[in-house]
Amino acid sequence: MSNNLYRDIIGDGLWRNNVVFTQMLALCPLMAVTTTATNGLGMGFATTGVLLLSNITISALRAYITPEVRIPVYVLLIASLVTMADMAINAWLHELYKVLGLFIPLIVVNCAVLGRAEAFASRQPVAASALDGLMMGLGFTLALVLIGGCREILGSATLFAGASLLLGQGFAFLETTLIHDYKGFLLMLLPPGGFLVLGFLLAGKRILDQALARKKSATAVAPDGQMSAA
Amino acid sequence: MSVMSLLSPENWQRWRERPYYHTVLLGAVALLTGALISGSDYLTRSAIDQRRLEDLQVTLEQVIPADLHDNTLTKDTVTLRDGEREVIVYQARRAGQVQAVCYQVTASGYGSTTMFIIMGVDRDGKVLGVRVTSHAETPGLGDKIERKRSDWILSFDGRSLGDPPPERWGVKKDGGIFDQFTGATITPRAVVKAVKGGLEFFAANRAQLLSEPSAITQAVQ
Numbered sequence: 001m002s003n004n005l006y007r008d009i010i011g012d013g014l015w016r017n018n019v020v021f022t023q024m025l026a027l028c029p030l031m032a033v034t035t036t037a038t039n040g041l042g043m044g045f046a047t048t049g050v051l052l053l054s055n056i057t058i059s060a061l062r063a064y065i066t067p068e069v070r071i072p073v074y075v076l077l078i079a080s081l082v083t084m085a086d087m088a089i090n091a092w093l094h095e096l097y098k099v100l101g102l103f104i105p106l107i108v109v110n111c112a113v114l115g116r117a118e119a120f121a122s123r124q125p126v127a128a129s130a131l132d133g134l135m136m137g138l139g140f141t142l143a144l145v146l147i148g149g150c151r152e153i154l155g156s157a158t159l160f161a162g163a164s165l166l167l168g169q170g171f172a173f174l175e176t177t178l179i180h181d182y183k184g185f186l187l188m189l190l191p192p193g194g195f196l197v198l199g200f201l202l203a204g205k206r207i208l209d210q211a212l213a214r215k216k217s218a219t220a221v222a223p224d225g226q227m228s229a230a
Numbered sequence: 231m232s233v234m235s236l237l238s239p240e241n242w243q244r245w246r247e248r249p250y251y252h253t254v255l256l257g258a259v260a261l262l263t264g265a266l267i268s269g270s271d272y273l274t275r276s277a278i279d280q281r282r283l284e285d286l287q288v289t290l291e292q293v294i295p296a297d298l299h300d301n302t303l304t305k306d307t308v309t310l311r312d313g314e315r316e317v318i319v320y321q322a323r324r325a326g327q328v329q330a331v332c333y334q335v336t337a338s339g340y341g342s343t344t345m346f347i348i349m350g351v352d353r354d355g356k357v358l359g360v361r362v363t364s365h366a367e368t369p370g371l372g373d374k375i376e377r378k379r380s381d382w383i384l385s386f387d388g389r390s391l392g393d394p395p396p397e398r399w400g401v402k403k404d405g406g407i408f409d410q411f412t413g414a415t416i417t418p419r420a421v422v423k424a425v426k427g428g429l430e431f432f433a434a435n436r437a438q439l440l441s442e443p444s445a446i447t448q449a450v451q
Contacts, residue, residue: 063243066252069256073256076259076263079263087274091277098285184413186412
């Protein structure tokens with residue numbers, strides 16, 4: 001039972017209940033930062049850290065928080081966590097801060113963090129909440145990198161530009177230029193391009209999910225759904 | 231009843247029924263988070279100041295060549311008034327004499343956000359280097375003013391108020407000599423204007439900037 005629960009949390013966070021592709025949350029920071037895949041990755045990691053911490057804190061305190069004042073309590077806790085993360089990264093991981101600095105305060109406006117506190121952490125034990133925060137964060141990161149990658153390829157014909165600034169010199173091999181002397185496709189770098197890419201990716205996910213569902217119903221005759229190969 | 235049992239979840243459950251519980255809870259959380267933030271501010275403040283100083287040092291070294299000075303740039307400052315604004319000027323000295331100065335100018339970018347620009351100027355009013363230290367321009371368009379994204383900012387090197395002549399101190403679209411970017415004219419136009427303003431500030435305050443009595447300056451000229 002408990003194994004099933006954890007498997008569900010992982011599947012929900014990464015795919016079925018993905019913050020962006022299914023819940024359609026956090027579109028504001030999404031449009032702002034996904035001009036490159038690297039920016040998406042940075043924002044994704046920072047958000048994952050905050051989601052993990054806020055889910056753990058709120059789950060640990062859930063017995064003491066009353067429904068009437070829960071929203072201001074969550075807002076206070078999340079905003080403080082983000083502020084502390086901002087200070088700590090600035091002071092001790094300064095190279096990372098120079099790349100991520102712009103995005104960290106944006107995490108406060110990410111309604112997915114409050115959403116997970118409300119929908120999951122306020123009702124579930126600490127371990128499950130921690131896993132949920134981590135998986136939702138990684139699902140968000142996946143969405144950001146996908147959208148960032150599409151916009152970067154279409155907009156400036158590069159992929160993972162500036163990755164070595166974020167991840168260290170060892171990751172310089174990720175930086176790819178696809179077309180030299182590319183004139184750039186401005187629309188993709190501006191917010192409308194973000195919405196266009198998001199729309200096509202959403203449509204793609206629907207088609208993929210439908211195809212998977214058809215396959216599943218075709219194999220459903222097999223006893224007790226041993227479907228792991230799908 | 232011990233303190234621990236008072237704090238047990240069962241007791242909290244009973245306390246939760248009381249009308250004042252919400253107020254106490256909110257107050258307690260505000261106090262807790264306030265304390266946490268003050269604590270982390272206390273722990274990180276000196277480190278953050280140190281990092282800021284290091285960043286400034288790095289920028290200053292980019293706009294002032296190392297062979298022009300033997301002092302620590304961040305420690306040798308004078309403060310000047312430029313209209314309403316106070317300008318902190320970093321002086322580069324060699325053997326006690328000011329060889330170059332460095333100061334911040336601001337430009338109003340696309341969407342009226344402020345760009346901060348550090349520029350270095352030598353004794354003759356010639357630009358040694360310009361760097362944009364912070365801005366909120368459109369990624370992929372206006373951000374070509376950053377040194378790490380393009381060489382554009384280097385086109386100021388060696389320029390002065392007379393070179394190019396004042397009417398050519400602008401982007402090409404305005405009849406000037408500096409490139410604009412495809413899809414972004416406002417950003418480079420604002421930077422060019424700010425750098426020109428910085429040079430005018432130097433011309434107006436040369437004696438003070440170089441820490442020389444004005445009589446000597448005139449005699450030299």
